[in-house]
Amino acid sequence: MLKENKKELESDVIQLVPQLTLDCVIFGFHDSSLKVLLLKWKGTEFYSLAGGTVRQSESLDKAAERVLMERTGLDKIFLRQFHTFGNVERYDREKIKKMLAHLIDPDLWYERAISVGYYALVDYMKVFPNPDALSDACEWWDLNEVPALLFDHEEILEKALHALRLELSFQPIGLNLLPEKFTMPDMMRMYEAILNKKIDPRNFQKKILKSGIVIKLNEVKRGVAHKSPFLYKFDPEKYEEVLREGGLFFI
């Protein structure tokens, strides 16, 4: 919907599913806190989540994978559809049209758009944030410091976080968020960052070990203040098995 893309779109070079968009909430974990990737819109101080369109020839999942690849440079990452946003007036359209008139021709907006929400869990260190055609910057924000977001993206972020927290209570998580080798406190801090609450360490360790999703290595982490903690890695087979069958209960 960029002005300069108008002709291209009209000529149906890229045929899109009408009135359907995608929004991707891209979470990363760093420094014991949860981050989210935001776009800063060209020539403005406005932020939004990463978004995209759906082509006639691609599935919703493929479209979400494409958007993620474009914004992060990563593929094969944990990606989950969580909700489709289908209110008629998802936000104040007239206001937004004016705010973005320098970028998007107000006549080109759909009567309404339905947006499919996905959330992704990525390794913060592996991401090369890449702005889209409508944005000047693509940046990580600490979840506790997220600025006001355009459209209904605050609601979408909120709902993604809710879905992630629920999912966390019955499915293994961390394969994409943690480094290959990690300590039990590292893993616990990830859970605490997502759930935004303190967890009892002994109970946590007991449950994780009982689930069988991690393997204790014959290595310890060096350079930490106290007793060197053991390193763990995920057991990919067991992880997949629990993922398929569910059954972790943490909260």
Next chain:
Amino acid sequence: MLKENKKELESDVIQLVPQLTLDCVIFGFHDSSLKVLLLKWKGTEFYSLAGGTVRQSESLDKAAERVLMERTGLDKIFLRQFHTFGNVERYDREKIKKMLAHLIDPDLWYERAISVGYYALVDYMKVFPNPDALSDACEWWDLNEVPALLFDHEEILEKALHALRLELSFQPIGLNLLPEKFTMPDMMRMYEAILNKKIDPRNFQKKILKSGIVIKLNEVKRGVAHKSPFLYKFDPEKYEEVLREGGLFFI
């Protein structure tokens, strides 16, 4: 997309969101088993879930409520969006076009349609099943006896059931499925029917009572074989509170 409706649709009397449909998995509970409402397509032996379209002027939720009202005569029922089905080839379209050519002009099919899935929990006794314009019959089927379904509706039903089972493990359920007054065994049978497994009765009763979502009445159920069991009803305020905050764990 009915042949006789072609003119009406073309004249934009009802302006629909293009390429977007809804599918509703309507569950009922009766005789200790879970039922699902199916449509039998006109002049065929083919069955499907209840479906519908989305108007430009209505939200997805409102569209789902409309479909449910049309098929069951009920409103204000438990209705939950669970997944949007967005594969390009959701089913063998050429085959289906031929199978339904007596009802739907093959030229009128969209290039593809994305379908938003909802599931509903209704009181079996209160439903008046009502076929739609494309079907001869609207009938309850026992979940264990469901016939082959058109389109990708077996996958949609499977996913709805999965979502319902997950939801059951952290949210209260039964307000729309059980009669106003019920016994603890009634409630347990509902959980067993949905989960399709046996539950330990004492553990179940303990958890339900601890959650506070039910109130024990000063009445017993008459006419049952053994000791007359006490009746319970839901505490609507506590039910809503747990629904908002989550936190039941049963499985």
